[in-house]
Amino acid sequence: MPNGRQPDQIDVARLAGVSVGSVSTTINRPDMVSERMRERVQAAIDELGYVPNRSAATLRRGGASRVLGLIIPEVTNAFYAAIVDAVSDAADRQGYAVSLCVSHEDPARERRHFELLAQQRAAGALIAPITLEGERLARLQSIGTRIVLIDRHLDVERGCSVAVDDVRGGFLAVDHLLSTPGRGIALVNGPHSILQCEDRWSGSVAALRAAGGSEDDLMEITVDEMTVAAGVRAAFEILDRGGPRRVFCINDQLATGVLEGFSRRGVTVPDAARVIGYGDLGLDGRHALSTIGQPKHALGERAVELLLDELEAGAEHTHSAQIFEPYLIVRESTSA
């Protein structure tokens, strides 16, 4: 019972009647030590309530700490929540801690967390970046932090990345709508400055072309905020302008709003209209909303795998940009 001070390896060694070196070896490589040693040391550890100090170990080892950084724009968003979940799982399995940063699209905050990770000598970082600041990434990398980008690509020379193929997702959505009766397609989209919006749009156009149509068959309605309320307004606009009844919404929130707007005007799904969303966020309790699913959990797990491979394989490791395929989910129950 040390007087106030926390027990260290020296205390353990003294109590066990062995040397500190043996205690350290027992803790870190138990199989390199005799059965008897293990028991003596363990008993002393238990009796003292000794807890190893990772700061000291990390410092001494001179390498990285067993910490993975995870930087995402939002956590109250099913896509990123699933990523967090997957990363947390994978990190736990490998004995890593996850240092989470929710950036809220704030570059300053992103930078602060970068700095924090650097100071912690984090082993790696998984980043869904707002701003792709090459310089900051380089700084992290220069102190040995490995980086995997989520939903954004880096030069494959400089690091790994994982992402969903949004062009393909847009294609699948519009291709599905084209298989239902009607003419033309309405696209309720966010600003093209957002990469995902741009990609899904271009997939939409590709699907139209593949079906023998053209960009002219697409009525695009652009909204600033991709919310349920904006979706309701978009639905009204489509109806007022006599637009297509086959509607692809760039996310599930907008799609839910469009369903609502149609419903308020007496336009029922799937009889009088078709709506497909994006993301499979489970917003629609009615299960009337078709959508594009994304392998979110696999994405997160792969990101961690890539990072750990880089950590362990060292020079053997080659960077790669992994693309995951989205998939169509058809839900056809009535909306009324």
Place this chain on the structure above:
Amino acid sequence: MPNGRQPDQIDVARLAGVSVGSVSTTINRPDMVSERMRERVQAAIDELGYVPNRSAATLRRGGASRVLGLIIPEVTNAFYAAIVDAVSDAADRQGYAVSLCVSHEDPARERRHFELLAQQRAAGALIAPITLEGERLARLQSIGTRIVLIDRHLDVERGCSVAVDDVRGGFLAVDHLLSTPGRGIALVNGPHSILQCEDRWSGSVAALRAAGGSEDDLMEITVDEMTVAAGVRAAFEILDRGGPRRVFCINDQLATGVLEGFSRRGVTVPDAARVIGYGDLGLDGRHALSTIGQPKHALGERAVELLLDELEAGAEHTHSAQIFEPYLIVRESTSA
């Protein structure tokens, strides 16, 4: 340009032409040093790309690291996601890192993270516990980790806690239903072994009593899984048994399912039935679902505040159990 090795304070000092002590002081207490010193040191830091090593600092300081642990059962759940969001905000503002653990109701995993936090000498931990293992908590506390419990109370002698008053929430929900026309109340509940279910139930009964009724006016349907699908089945059961058309569901998922079940049988809300959920999880795009809101963000922020107060005030600090009030959210648009 050090050859491979990372620059340390000695390198910075050498380049700046000052002593290491001055470098340390410049970094940690910039205002205790001359303008000129600050510039020289900063220039050297920039030139070398020096990044302070937190492991060394923590070790030397002998105290806790600037890490807050956060242990939650799920992250793909709007309630906990909001907590994570709030905690991340507050921690960032105070310069703390958040070490996240998603326990998935797995006590072993919870324990592993406890151990990790202990080894990291985390300054504190915010815990939404599965099992309230006093012994483990005590271990963390014994090495100086401060603890705040979320959604569960501890002896106020042993630590702080924050929670929402679920009894009150149940009361509000049923009280609202009682203000609408009809007779009796149906309660779609989860197992009473879950604390929240038990509390909301007892609030329901209290509301009935307060209105001059009794427990007999409550038709309770217990489901194992609190999902949308289970809600649909519960709705059918209520209709089949000729149960009340005023339904309180213990969470929004079940409520969404009940709305769906009613809708499929041609029972419309709010004309022929009333449904209220719990949690305000934003599941219902139609905005037809009344619910009980919880000040989730405030809860998370307060938890961090309590922790930091304990950290800073030291002996001055007195533990407290803080109860947050849920509130009624009425949404009355038609469901059809």
Place this chain on the structure above:
DNA sequence: TTGTAGGCGTTATCAC
């Protein structure tokens, strides 16, 4: 205001 020296707890390198 600045410089110097010692030690935080651990691990690795040696001899035994």
Place this chain on the structure above:
DNA sequence: GTGATAACGCCTACAA
């Protein structure tokens, strides 16, 4: 297989 000892990078007395 085991025991002694020197670093890891930083902070804080204390002395100048």
